[in-house]
């Protein structure tokens with residue numbers, strides 16, 4: 001793969017992210033907002049935003065509509081994110097994040113109703129991309145009403161015929177259906193992996209069995225994250241574990257997306273897997289130092305990379321996931 005590979009991020013359900021900082025959150029009482037901010041949101045867009053900061057070529061694809069669509073378009077333009085969109089009748093959704101110390105209350109709108117015509121226009125946009133072999137298609141997040149739960153499966157099947165590498169970061173039925181077409185890379189967090197495996201993963205042995213099952217099924221790399229407890233990279237050749245450095249958390253929202261962007265950055269640059277994991281963890285951890293869904297800068301990420309350790313995991317490794 002050359003460094004010219006482009007990462008296309010697909011965001012079926014992008015958002016305007018509103019983050020409110022409060023001293024506490026109480027029911028049946030008035031909650032006072034100390035500080036607030038508005039960011040571009042939605043997992044796919046966050047991946048593109050982080051890649052842009054790392055100066056890696058990407059293009060974000062999304063729907064935009066209504067007053068929120070106008071706000072989101074401006075946010076993307078201000079951040080100089082290369083993007084293309086399909087205009088829709090409905091209003092791009094809002095996400096509301098309430099943060100009080102370590103507690104986070106996330107309230108997500110479902111998203112606008114997408115008509116068949118709008119959905120087809122988005123699929124046409126994806127399928128008409130001048131994708132080259134070795135480019136990446138990264139699919140993240142939920143889908144809005146009107147879009148079927150096996151849409152990722154259909155998209156993966158189609159784009160894989162063009163020789164692209166597919167990364168999938170989603171949950172529930174979208175993940176369950178999507179993996180049937182064997183995306184190359186998946187990035188579940190521990191809860192998402194529990195759900196897809198239909199069991200509570202509570203030991204090293206069960207984790208390894210499940211990861212091996214995905215590999216034998218045809219997925220090349222599994223990136224498993226578990227917040228401050230660290231992350232695993234599992235592939236045919238590797239079982240790597242990395243614990244992020246301890247940092248002061250301002251907002252964990254979107255850290256899974258910056259983690260994936262960090263990994264893809266290393267992957268596209270043909271870095272060894274250890275280095276890809278190190279970059280991923282650093283990009284995830286650099287994000288938690290930033291408020292709302294604002295992105296860290298390249299320097300933050302590269303400074304943290306130096307502090308991230310990666311080890312080969314074995315039966316003797318104590319993974320903090322299960323404690």
Ligand SMILES: Nc1ncnc2c1ncn2[C@@H]1O[C@H](COP(=O)(O)OP(=O)(O)OP(=O)(O)O)[C@@H](O)[C@H]1O
Pocket residue numbers: 188189190225226227228230231244245246247249252253254255256257259280281282283284285288
């Ligand atoms: N408290 C924390 N301290 C340091 N790093 C963190 C913390 N929380 C998350 N991270 C970093 O972000 C990465 C991804 O975290 P996490 O497992 O929470 O992702 P996620 O659940 O997919 O998040 P989301 O989907 O909300 O973006 C971790 O591997 C780690 O590098």
Ligand SMILES: [Mg+2]
Pocket residue numbers: 169189256257
């Ligand atoms: Mg996630």
